[in-house]
Amino acid sequence: MKRLPALAMLLMCSAAPLALTPVMATPAFAEAATTSPTAVPSSVYARAEAVLPQHINELIFGLSVRPQWIGDGAEFWFERNTPQGPDYVRVNPVSNQTTPLFDHDALVSQLAAASGRPLARKDLRLTGLKLDAKTGSLEFSHDGRKWHFDPTQSTVSPTAATNRSSTSPDGRWMAEVRDGDIYIVSVADGSARRLTQDGANSPYATPLINLKDMAAQGTSRPETSPMVIWSPDSRKIATYRIDRSSARHLSLVQSSPKDGGPPRVLDYVYPLTGDTDIPTSEGLIFDIETGQRTAMQTPPRPVLYYGGPWYEWSADSKAVFERQPTRGYGALTLNRIEADTGQVRKLTEDTSDTYVDFYGHFWTYDDKSDTHFWTADPDGYAHIYAINAQTGARRQLTSGNWRARTVAGTDNKAGRVLIVGSGREAGRDPYLRHLYSVPANGGQIRLLTPEAMDHDVSVSPDGRFFVDNMSTIDQPTRSVLRRSSDGRIIMELGRADISAYLAAGYRLPEPFQTVAADGVTPIYGAIFKPADFDPAKRYPVIEDIYTGPHYVMTPKSFEAAMTGRNANAVAQIGVIAVTIDGRGTWGRSRAFQQVAYKNLHAVGLDDHIAGIRDVASRNPWMDTSRVGIYGFSAGGYDVVRAMTRRPDFYKVGVTASGNHDNRLDKATWNEQWMGTELGPLYDENSNITWAPKLEGRLLVAHGELDENVPPLASLRLADALIKANKDFEFMMVPNADHFLDAVPYYQRRRWDFFVRELLNQTPPEAYPMRPFD
Template sequence: MTDSFPRRQARTRRFTLGAPRSATLSPDGRRVVFLRSRSGTDPVTCLWTLDLETGEERLVADPRDLESGDEENLPAAERARRERTREQAGGIVGYATDRAVTMAAFTLSGQLYVADFVAGLSPRQIETAGGVIDPRPDPFGQRVAFVAGGALQVHELTPRLTTSLVEPDGDGVTWGLADFIAAEEMGRMRGYWWSPDGDRLLVARVDETPVRRWHIADPANPEREPTPVAYPAAGTANAEVTLHLVGLDRTRTPVTWDTAANEYLVGVTWDAIGLLVTVQPRDQRALRVLRVDTPTGATTEVVTSTDDRWVDIVPGVPAHLRDGELVWTAADADTHRLLVDGEPVTPPTLQVRELLDIDADTLLFSASRDPISIGLWTWSRAAGLTELTPDPGVHGGRLAGGTLLVTRSDLDTDGTVTRVRRADGTEFTIASRCEPAGLTPRLEICSAGERDLRTAVLLPSWHRPGHRLPVLMDPYGGPHAQRVLAARNAHLTSQWFADQGFAVVVVDGRGTPGRGPAFERAVQGDLATPVLDDQIDALHAVAARNPDLDLDRVGIRGWSFGGYLAALAVLRRPDVFHAAVAGAPVTDWRLYDTHYTERYLGHPDTAPQAYERSSLFADAAAARTPHRPLLLVHGLADDNVVAAHTLRLSSALLAAGRPHSVLPLSGVTHMTPQEVVAENLLALQVEFLRSALGVSGPDRPAAQG
């Protein structure tokens, strides 16, 4: 008997196991290092190399061959890092290399390992006290730095000597780790950087003492103590983050800037040209790049971008070309544009997403003409702007030594295809071992409504025109994330719901990326009204084109921001939406973190009305009828959107006499990575929606003839 789609999706981590990922190219373009598990159902990630001279692929490290102990025996800080990156696999989930990519360091169960790509020897374990986090070799592969117990340590490989460079100097203080806000909202997962000469490090000191402590309890195991979490909720204190230049002789020089005016450390760039630090004020209306004088730690401003709403953080910048020209981005003509030495090098028709690599004087970056596709482009002064991936799809890439690595997902192919092309034209494909999904989305992507909202409509594989279908809206709908993409795997879950008897509609409304600054910033001061209006506008526009959509039976489901949107829909517009499943919803934005929330709503002390407009509690108490069925789902171990969001909303609904259901998930975080939970959660949602909308099952039309 073939396993169900929910079971296969859960077992394969959404069909991502077995795919090559986290690729690194050597500077000479001759070697690729990457991660991949052995099969599409194997959650243990291994380290591999591909020799582009011979085409030989080699398994460098399989955790099962190493004496690493219990894979689940991870340091608490490492568990937190994986939660921030939404890592669902195990084994070797990250690594770092020397500059020439001849060796790498990684951890297993808090133990440090070093692998040599040239000699081909088995990885060796480095004797430490354990609890190792984020090991990184120096540029020459002679030493490995790592964090353990909140201290930054350096291990010299030849004498096999470990030195603690800097120790925590107080409770709640760590050295070399990213703070919660950096990891969750800025994409900065690291807290230290080697100098290009390998003679010192720039190290972040994080003091969480000012941050309010919350406590994550485990009600299913009352004998366990609640876990304290330093959570910087909107309007409260952030961690204090400072930078220090630390020599191998333990000398320490503080990097100085006005931390009171610019409290967010966004990123660090340290190359042969110099050391740059990017900082941001609390209101996020500026982004400043500072050059650091490394002997003294003094800083001078290089460039500043400002906006009266907020300035977006674009991954990969700032950076330098070989001659020192600064690569930066700016919002200009309603476009995120790439700048070199202050001059735009991309047109107003191209939305820059990320700077991926610099190879000599060639920039590799991702960008979109249409938000459903993310393509790859290069720019250099000699060749100008070149489009590398003109066909629709979602692409990523790396470029080094003239070798180009491209990852591609599209609507015609399961998963992701990874290809490598050398400067001489030789091409290789890095095999993917992903399981096939067994679903082909019956999908139409269109532009709906007066704002041309990118919308996906999925019908049951068995549907025939003239057969009316209940509608299921399946959005994320908020900033930072897109659901409507030209990639098959992005639509698999929606297609499965469609095959249960629904017409599924997915809408990327205002606030979602890819359409330019004005579209993204339309949610300023109100995360509810424009987002919900766009879902309704697109729904009506699609239904006008397809009379098989039954607007008398409309459900909505979502997770995280999508969960917030689902609850908002049935509470605020019960005339349109007839049932909702709200997973891990943000219900009161005062309970969500500073950097994300204050970017859109401001500080709650100065903009309380924005929080009121965006909260679900007024809607819970409103006298709108009829009362629509609402299922609230929340992981009790969630430290991102804490369970208090759902519990407080449930209390408000109960006080208002509004019926609803609550499904608490014991031991589950924001990711719901547990296989049995992920599988059964889909089935439970379908049964709830069928019951709420009066659907007995996949109401297939009778066979003809």
């Protein structure tokens, strides 16, 4: 077979793509390469396509209940997905009653009449649905337009596009940004007052703009909502102004605008790791009646990613709070800033000789008790602390060798805090979430969710009830309403309906426990099998990898297994798909995570290999002589490091949107895990440095409008591979952003690559993927 030059550029477009020739077989595959490949039937791809996360709701119904709480009490509504279409249900926990949120047939009829397009009941899809608790009216989007439904009159009418403004809590005022300056507009008569005069060149209340917003509006200066935070009494706003004058700019070309026009150049601010000239913000407070401007007495704050600072108002409107990490994440501080003077006082601070885990940090302010809830891990496990918003007095609420993750809510009348944690219950997967009730003033912790499952909970605003979606990856979701006082189940809300999924022959994922490469540390993973699995056969293994220290890759809930990963779909091409979490990742102790610090390129792979080999030793249908790997973002980085550090194990890989050199990526994530000092450490942890060691078959893919990891990361990798005379394949996807899995064509070409290079078979020719909604 004739080989292409070192780099084969594949452009994805409506025309036929440039064909790519497989790389030459390595010795481990030489025998397979001498046989004639067998053709994979289209039915295999159809089987894989049906269980992609974008389509799974056509086979599984009622994956979870997502309550939308009404007001400050306990009533809520939720959307229930059924084979006949969505139902919108209102629940009153006090009376233990459920009713339709509205007359579904009336809404369908009126929406069809108003839009001039027929609408079947099963096709009703209301996105961004909001309920006015006082009037019962609904605002929602449907078929690309915004609508208003008045249930008392059964009338539907179109609404105008969202106004670029921020409304005060009392509804009297709107804040807007016009040509960089802040205006306060009266809702009653539309009169406007200008608060600032000098925003033309350095705008107020304007964040660093996300490239995705630029691409959506087709301009480097898109309209955005003003970034102002109103005080509870509606008398003041907290905001900021960002100095962009010396900040790094990157530019990307949108080669194929959807309107068919000429290419667009999008210019955006994007600080890279280690940059010294960076955007900085100045915090400001305005009195909207007098126009008085108060500067927060803080030094300029670095802004290292899209957006800007976030401020939280005190319940009495006298102060704002900010959480501020130092550059390099050696310290994390909670500050109180007085609204009248701008004076700053440190309420609490955590420091570390290595890093404070900002990505895994939880902070929330409870305005009813004037208390901040804050996580810290000085004892090696993250736990919840209560911090007095006036004095900064700090009290530890949880302790022990387990992880307290978040505060899900508070029942202030009962004096209890509701905390989500994991790893506390002996003999269980340490990642399974449970809800606990903790006395606000100290005392014994009470387990509210005793079932040995993952509990995905949402607590009512008054803290008296919670919705619990309990499941594991092999036990479909049961959704219930429980009392937070004792965890008692008071209402069944639904169960996942997997009858169509099972009738189609699909299998449930299987969790497993194994040990790390040290032979001691327990680690956990999951296996996904093809629908036609035969234990008498030998199957290649493909790992879906992501070892970012802020993340847990293996799903724990049934919903996450079905919608959060592509492993189930990949398994259907005729492989065993695997996820696994080795040392260096999130969710357990600090010691478990910290091995990744300044060590991203070396950590974890041996744990993954040891774990997969151990599971395969108990399951002879897993063929560890044929192992593939794919990953996205930090997982894309993992793919290349696996194929350069452990090419004896990982033979075929697909890397998507990979941050292949930590210096060519966002300052935030990389400085959290690698520090701010560039040099030899960054060289050693760069896939660019390791590119000459690549073996096996590799497909590199990136979206041309990737807002999160610049495409230059994959292009630098390509350049290094070319210089090393390595064969590989390359795919740049027009109009695609960071999440390439949202592109059906990319999904199909990933299957093609594994079918051809790992299974030694011929993919179905140009299999037509369905579009994603």
